Amino acid sequence: MTLYGLTAAPVARRLGAVRPARARPLLVGGDPWAVELARALRSAGLEVLMWAGSEEQRERIREAGLELAPGELLAAATGRGARLEGITAVLLLTDEDDFNALASTVLSRGAGIPVHRLGPRSGDHGVVAPYGGDDTLLAPGLTRLGVAHRHAQGAHIVTHRVDTTAGTLPDRHDLLLLVRPDGRLVPADGRAAPAPQPGDIAVMRPRC
Secondary structure, eight states, rough: OTTTTOOOHHHHHHHHHHSSSSOOOEEEEHHHHHHHHHHHHHHOOEEEEEEEHHHHHHHHHHTOEEEEEEEEEHHHHTTOOOTTTOOOOOEEOOOOOHHHHHHHHHHHHHHHHEEEEEOOOOOOOOSSGGGGOOEEESTTTTTEEEEEEOOOOOOTOEEOOOOOOOOOOOSSSSEEEEEOOTOOEEEEEESSOOOOTTTTEEEEEEEE
16 A cells, blocks of 8 residues: 655645634544544544545445545645645554554644554564654553454444543443544553543453
8 A cells, every 4th residue: 555645744734724712623544443433533523534445445434425625635635636734633553554654754744733653563573663753542451453353343432521529431442532522532552541530431342
């Protein structure tokens, strides 16, 4: 798979141009579990936008009723295609570890918005991925391959509004991220799961 043409600073300028009042994350990738995550975020009240490289993944996004970024991402970055202004966060969810790491580095330098990527499947996989920063998604011990496998086994992503007093999460679930009341995304970043606060919506995966 190609690196989607995402190799230049104009991408960052495009993604960070305007900030709307409502949270609008961009999810890059179209695997089934990523589409399910997007639907969960939409159910939490976010205006989710998705982009994927292959037509198969783009069709999957359309069939799920999610908003698909029009045109090619490179065209959007160079001003010839889709307008992607208003993005408030980027989640890089493709199955190419090096792409996720490279795109995260490029966007983080100029986007002015949070950019998170999936960590590499292992410490020795890929050329760029093992040396990226710590801005990775998923809790310790929960890999992209593990999430995809659980999805295939029927462990679907669920949401849970945190109790106003308890601030606890259901047992036997892995936290993927929290949605704060203002729409901010707080991912479980590969180091430690974030502490839920009253009013948060937790996006979780049941343990098999």
